Amino acid sequence: MPTEVALLESHALRAEQMGRVEALDKVKSLVMLPDGIHLRTEEVARYFEVSTASVRRLTDRHQQELSSNGMRLLRGPELQSFHSDMLSLWAVEGLGSYPQAATRLRLYTRRTVLNIAMLLRDSDIARSVRTHLLDAEEDLRALYVSLERRVTRIEGCLAGVGSALQELGPVLGRMSQRLDVIDRKTDVTHQVIGALSVRLTDVSQDVVRLDARLSELARLLREVGGGQRAG
Template sequence: MINETALLESPTLRNSVLDRTDVLDRVKALSLLPDGMHVTTAMVAAYFDVGLEAIKSLVKDHRAELEANGYQLLTGEELRSFKDLSGIQSRTRSLALFSRRAVLNIAMLLRDSEVARQVRVYLLDMEYLARTQPVENPAPVDAASLDDRIDQRITQILGTTVVPMFNALIETSGEHRRELIALRAGVQRIEKRLRQHNARLQRLEGPREDRPLASPPYTVGSWRSGAPGRH
């Protein structure tokens, strides 16, 4: 099992769990900018209950890793475009933005934050469960058997739901009674054909299952069908 110290020290381990950004909101609600995708440095600091300098220091020490996970510093035209799109009213000349993935990255780097520690614990618990729960290998489903069950289910629905519905409509209708009776008859014909189809399938599959192990006696008919014997 991955331990917390290894998570703090290993970029490879951190990268292996960075898709689990949902743990952020499980520990504490993460407020986002109006674009619904990013947060500022101040918002990251507020989430982890630390000062701005703690976040800025982590960015300085791990900038390449954070940029790979969505951190970006906007300036110039990019910043103006972002302000226009997001509706942010600010005169700042640069703006640092963190994606949810980058915020989770911060949680795995920030040592002096109880919220970050809780995020790491939650991550480790989820990773442990994912590794220890048995993998289910369902038995292969026979296609003929599946078709048979589907036919039976359709027949059941027609017989127990659709036909009774038509009966109720016919009882309360006046003007369209004849059309409803005709529709009901059509549904009943479909139901009957499905039953016949299912019975025919069962008859076809029956001899295959009950076929004797010993070869039958040689006959002229078996020779014509390709059975072994003298020619």
């Protein structure tokens, strides 16, 4: 597990934590400009409870890293455009007089503030943010270890299932063969029953014809008998 000192000294370790901006509000409420995106140096200093000079010195020392995480320096037309947008938002929020920077304005995002929290040594708030990050990292590691153990147990169970399936394989094969034999015998039985049905139909037709002939013979005998009595 990384330590606080390692986090202060290692750019790579800080980069791993840059997506976890929720840690800032876990420690203290972060007051943004009315656009909900940016902060000025003054807001950053108030959040960390340090002087604006301390924040400026830190941003000068780590300008490249902080710029890669959202810090911007506005000048000229870009600064005028930002002031124009901010004036209307400031009025809507009822925040009073808007403090316009004359020639330059440094802006920060949540990612930048989190980056500063991992660099600023002389701030109890920054230390609390780092502690929260490291504790959460430890919780994630513990969760990972627990999940890894559960996956290992499941893999062990699956190995046992695999062995059982291997043992059942020959038995299932024999059962399949016997079922195939039964299917073939059933087909033969159906064929025999079909043939018998045809034969029975033919016999039934023969019986009907025989019955008709017997009826005709009985009629003739009655006619012969009646003629003899009349003579």
